[in-house]
Amino acid sequence: MILSKSCIYGIQSAIYVAAHDSQGYVSINQISSELQISFHFLTKVLQQLTQEGIMNSYRGPRGGVALARQKSEVTLFELIAAIDGTSIFTECLLGLPGCGVAEPCPAHEHWTKLRIELTAIAKRVTLKDLGDKASELNVRLSKEFRYAGSPVEGAKG
Amino acid sequence: MILSKSCIYGIQSAIYVAAHDSQGYVSINQISSELQISFHFLTKVLQQLTQEGIMNSYRGPRGGVALARQKSEVTLFELIAAIDGTSIFTECLLGLPGCGVAEPCPAHEHWTKLRIELTAIAKRVTLKDLGDKASELNVRLSKEFRYAGSPVEGAKG
DNA sequence: GTAATTTCGGACAAGAGAGTCGGAAATCTT
């Protein structure tokens, strides 16, 4: 798996929150039930995002989480880095320590090219892009939740 | 981590074996000690490769493993598929079931492009390519083992 | 044929990621 489940949940939630940013704080309970993610588990994932300054949180009734910045200013790169770290953007394919220009590994040049591209895309794509794309295509965000519409009938895992 | 440790060990070993293909069967003990991989663990990884028909194995003194085909005909794709499976070549970035052209996820188009490129590279690059590159650059394959040379001084993890 | 070598195979332990549970802290509503 490229991204950890935590990371995927975080990205999905961020897109969801960005889609509901007019609503003020969005409760984790709402996110978890719409996106079909374990509530308590999602709690911790979103805590990471708030600790990294990507989201703000607020306790008490009508509390929840909200984006700390404009959705056009939160990149996919930040989201991934906040949860999974930057290793997928920097690490050697063969996991060799010190692999780099000075001491390349046999797969170095092939992987480096892709990695640079991946990094560029991740830094370019924002939550706004993801949300707009989702909205435009009426695309699903989870098994049950479609971005712009109502729950999917008969969606299967 | 993109590839599992098992997969990385398998690829490293395959490169090593390809480099020593004139030697006949290469013992797992030799591979594990030169590549600094746990012997018993490597045993199982290489069993997978033999079960997948990528390597042949032979028991008894002077036994070991050897490539089942020419090194120019074993692709990186096969090695990865044999150990980690093909999910990284097919899976949705956000892990959404059924993500595809018909039902794209918000990150679909960005990831698909990279995935296709990754697949193409993995299918194009062979053990011979990896070995040649390693040999040409006198590149290291592990902390201790340099493909064409002697152990590295002061290599650090 | 006996001993040594080497892969094969199952059982087990350690660690990380994923998921569950319960309670504390903060905040709003009444």
Next chain:
DNA sequence: AAGATTTCCGACTCTCTTGTCCGAAATTAC
């Protein structure tokens, strides 16, 4: 002030990967 809501936080379980250990099976060497 009391109660409800909601995030925060620590402890625990489950599962999968990684790694260890031991013995069985195959093959060679003597």
